[in-house]
Amino acid sequence: MSAADANPSLFDRGLATRREVLGRAHVERSMAGVSGFSRPVQELVTEFCWGAVWTRDGLDRRTRSLINLGMLTALGRDHELAVHVRAAVTNGCTVAEIREALLQTTVYCGVPAATHAFRIAERVLRELDELADEPAGDGTAER
Incomplete structure (x- = not known):
């Protein structure tokens, strides 16, 4: 084809x-x-x-992006998750919305999958300069 x-x-x-x-x-x-x-x-x-x-027409691109973040977290598809974090920003999702979508995955996908997804999303958001105003953190929340 x-x-x-x-x-x-x-x-x-x-x-x-x-x-x-x-x-x-x-x-x-x-x-x-x-x-x-x-x-x-x-x-x-x-x-x-x-x-x-x-x-x-059923869903706008922002909604589709947030759904994808949840599904890719659940499936553990790291490369695609990074691609779709970028896409979510392109589609108008805010950092807070991305964080909330990933927080939702903690309950339904489990802590290891969600914390891994948070690390990927944070790396991508920093690369995009979307987290420029947020401190990098001191590591005290790591467990």
Whole structure:
């Protein structure tokens, strides 16, 4: 399956949405780095995930981002969690909303998964300069 074989309207809408949410550079790196073997999965993800689901009217992008943070925490998908913390900021989620979404995962996913997700999110938010006004902490909360 190639982009030409995929549903062109869903693929094109998905590619546009994917670029808007994840950033053009990230998507271009992802698409350029695929092999002939993995190209079909990238096209499938672009068409169905980004074209058929992310473009639906039922939820706004901020809500979809917060849901993704919870699911990726539950699944322990660190790389994707970092990508979607960036996407959440792009989609207008505040640091407080991201923190609350991750705090919710503590109850439903468990403390180890949530504290790990907090570490990933904090690293990404610091890289994005979203935590510039918050102190780094003195380590006293570590247990």
